[in-house]
Amino acid sequence: MKQEFQLTGVQADSAFFRFEERNEFAPELVMDVLRGRLLGVIFxxxxxxxxxxxxxxxFWGSPGLLRRDGEPSYCIGSYHWNKSTERYLEDAVKTADSVLNVLDVPNSPWHSFRSAMAEELARYGAGIRIxxxxxxxxxxxxxxxxxxEGSFALDPHEDEAQCKDPRQAGFEIQRAADHEICAVNMCVEQEEGGRLVVWNIRPDDDSRRALGIEHTGFSYPAETLEExxxxxxxIRSGDVYVFNGRHVHAVDTCKGKRTNVSFLMGFVDERSVVTWT
Ligand SMILES: [Fe+2]
Incomplete structure (x- = not known):
C-alpha cells in the first residue's frame, strides 16, 4: 500500500469515546449507545x-456448525456481509433451527437482553424486532x-460499510446507517487474550474506496490506524458488551476458544430498533 495513504473520517470527542462498565445489566446505557451518546458499555x-x-x-455439538474461511472462525448462522439480500435471507432460513437451538437455553442471554430492551424501548413508544x-x-x-492466528483474531473493520451494499438496496437495515449501528456481543467462552480493540475513527467513503472496501469495511491495515x-x-466469559460499530474495531490475539453470541442492532425509525447479523 502507498505510504502517503491517510485514513480520514470522523473522530469523536472524549465525552463520547469511552466505555461504561457495570456488574449488572442496565438497559438505559444500551440506549445511550443506540442514540449515539456513548461509544460502548460492558456488563x-x-x-x-x-x-x-x-x-x-x-454450539460445539451442533450439526449446523460451519467453518468460515474469509474471516477465520467457526460459526452458526448467516451474515449479510458482502451478499445480496436474497442470499442472506436464504441462508438465514437454512440456519434458523441451528441458531435457535443455541439461543433457546435456560436463562438465555439472548432472550434476557431482548426482553429487557423491549421493556426499556417501550418507555419511548418504541420496540425491538428482527x-x-x-x-x-x-x-x-x-x-x-x-x-x-496473528496479531488480530478478527481484523480491524467497521460495521457501517456493509450496510451500504447496493446488492441490499431496499433492505431496511440500510436505514440503520442513518442512525447508529451497534454491535451486541455475548461472550460465553473465553480462554486467554481476545481483547476488544476500538479506534477513534469512523472512516469516510473516500478512505473506504481507496482501500477497496467501500461496501465491506473489512479490513483496515494496522498501519492506517496508528495515529x-x-x-x-x-472481555471475559459471561460478559455482554454493546458498542458503536461505526468505529473501527477488532479482536486481538487470543489463545484457545473465544465464543460469542452476536448481532447488529440499530434504530431504523423513531419507533423501531431492528437486529440482524
Ligand atoms: Fe464488527
Whole structure:
C-alpha cells in the first residue's frame, strides 16, 4: 500500500469515546449507545453459569456448525456481509433451527437482553424486532468462535460499510446507517487474550474506496490506524458488551476458544430498533 495513504473520517470527542462498565445489566446505557451518546458499555459476568455451559455445549455439538474461511472462525448462522439480500435471507432460513437451538437455553442471554430492551424501548413508544424483508426474517444471531492466528483474531473493520451494499438496496437495515449501528456481543467462552480493540475513527467513503472496501469495511491495515486513539477492553466469559460499530474495531490475539453470541442492532425509525447479523 502507498505510504502517503491517510485514513480520514470522523473522530469523536472524549465525552463520547469511552466505555461504561457495570456488574449488572442496565438497559438505559444500551440506549445511550443506540442514540449515539456513548461509544460502548460492558456488563461484566451477567450471563448465568448454566446458560454459558449449555450455550457452549450446544454450539460445539451442533450439526449446523460451519467453518468460515474469509474471516477465520467457526460459526452458526448467516451474515449479510458482502451478499445480496436474497442470499442472506436464504441462508438465514437454512440456519434458523441451528441458531435457535443455541439461543433457546435456560436463562438465555439472548432472550434476557431482548426482553429487557423491549421493556426499556417501550418507555419511548418504541420496540425491538428482527429485521425483515418481503416477509422473510434476518438471522436472530450469529454464534462465532474465532481462531485466526496473528496479531488480530478478527481484523480491524467497521460495521457501517456493509450496510451500504447496493446488492441490499431496499433492505431496511440500510436505514440503520442513518442512525447508529451497534454491535451486541455475548461472550460465553473465553480462554486467554481476545481483547476488544476500538479506534477513534469512523472512516469516510473516500478512505473506504481507496482501500477497496467501500461496501465491506473489512479490513483496515494496522498501519492506517496508528495515529488514532485506541482502547483495549478485557472481555471475559459471561460478559455482554454493546458498542458503536461505526468505529473501527477488532479482536486481538487470543489463545484457545473465544465464543460469542452476536448481532447488529440499530434504530431504523423513531419507533423501531431492528437486529440482524
Ligand atoms: Fe464488527
Amino acid at each position: 461484566h459476568d451477567v450471563i448465568p453459569e448454566d446458560a454459558k455451559k449449555e450455550t457452549v455445549a450446544r 429485521a425483515e424483508h418481503e416477509g422473510a426474517q434476518a438471522s436472530a444471531a450469529l454464534i462465532r468462535a474465532w481462531d485466526k 488514532f486513539d485506541v482502547m483495549h477492553l478485557d
